[in-house]
Amino acid sequence: MPSKISDIVPPGALARRDQPRIPVPGGLLIRPWQAADAPAVYEAFQDPAMQRWHARVADSVDEALGWIEDWGKAWSEERDAFWAIADASTNAVVGRIALRLVVLADGQAEVAYWTMPAARGRGIAPRALTALSDWAFTEVGLHRLELTHSTANEASCRVALKTGFAPEGVKRSALLHADGWHDVHLHARIRGDAPTGP
Numbered sequence: 087m088p089s090k091i092s093d094i095v096p097p098g099a100l101a102r103r104d105q106p107r108i109p110v111p112g113g114l115l116i117r118p119w120q121a122a123d124a125p126a127v128y129e130a131f132q133d134p135a136m137q138r139w140h141a142r143v144a145d146s147v148d149e150a151l152g153w154i155e156d157w158g159k160a161w162s163e164e165r166d167a168f169w170a171i172a173d174a175s176t177n178a179v180v181g182r183i184a185l186r187l188v189v190l191a192d193g194q195a196e197v198a199y200w201t202m203p204a205a206r207g208r209g210i211a212p213r214a215l216t217a218l219s220d221w222a223f224t225e226v227g228l229h230r231l232e233l234t235h236s237t238a239n240e241a242s243c244r245v246a247l248k249t250g251f252a253p254e255g256v257k258r259s260a261l262l263h264a265d266g267w268h269d270v271h272l273h274a275r276i277r278g279d280a281p282t283g284p
Contacts, residue, residue: 095226105118110213116169116217123179127144127179139200140200166187166188167188180205181200185197193227197219219275233246236268237256
């Protein structure tokens with residue numbers, strides 16, 4: 087039975103193009119991951135604060151390299167899109183940003199991000215999130231971006247609110263961390279929402 091509603095974004099909208107490099111104000115660049123970034127990914131996941139909010143732990147640089155290879159495949163399969171946030175002048179990794187759970191037909195995805203311990207407190211996540219969101223709406227044509235985080239993760243909530251991701255409610259007992267089940271804040275930004283900035 088044919089659908090009465092056309093796909094919001096047609097298949098191939100990501101896979102038919104190279105994963106882009108997206109400039110970020112303040113000397114940053116969102117760029118595809120490289121094999122040489124594996125030590126930085128491994129280092130990031132040794133941080134106790136990172137481990138608190140993530141279910142995975144990298145046991146070696148080789149394991150981190152495997153993640154990077156998987157992140158590259160996810161782009162071509164149009165299921166997720168992962169980028170490094172890098173210092174534009176040195177190319178050093180300062181964080182990660184992603185579109186997860188991409189459903190092109192529905193025009194939706196979930197955003198996710200983290201920053202390296204030494205890079206925190208510099209507004210990197212809000213600036214990168216704003217740049218990626220603008221690209222996803224204007225270049226890809228997505229309609230809705232969601233952002234979820236544990237209700238205990240106050241830093242992530244500040245990033246969401248600062249970048250125009252409106253709070254939409256609480257999903258009870260929706261995320262399992264090492265210390266048990268967490269309630270989750272749901273935020274979203276819709277294409278056409280009034281622009282905000284970090």
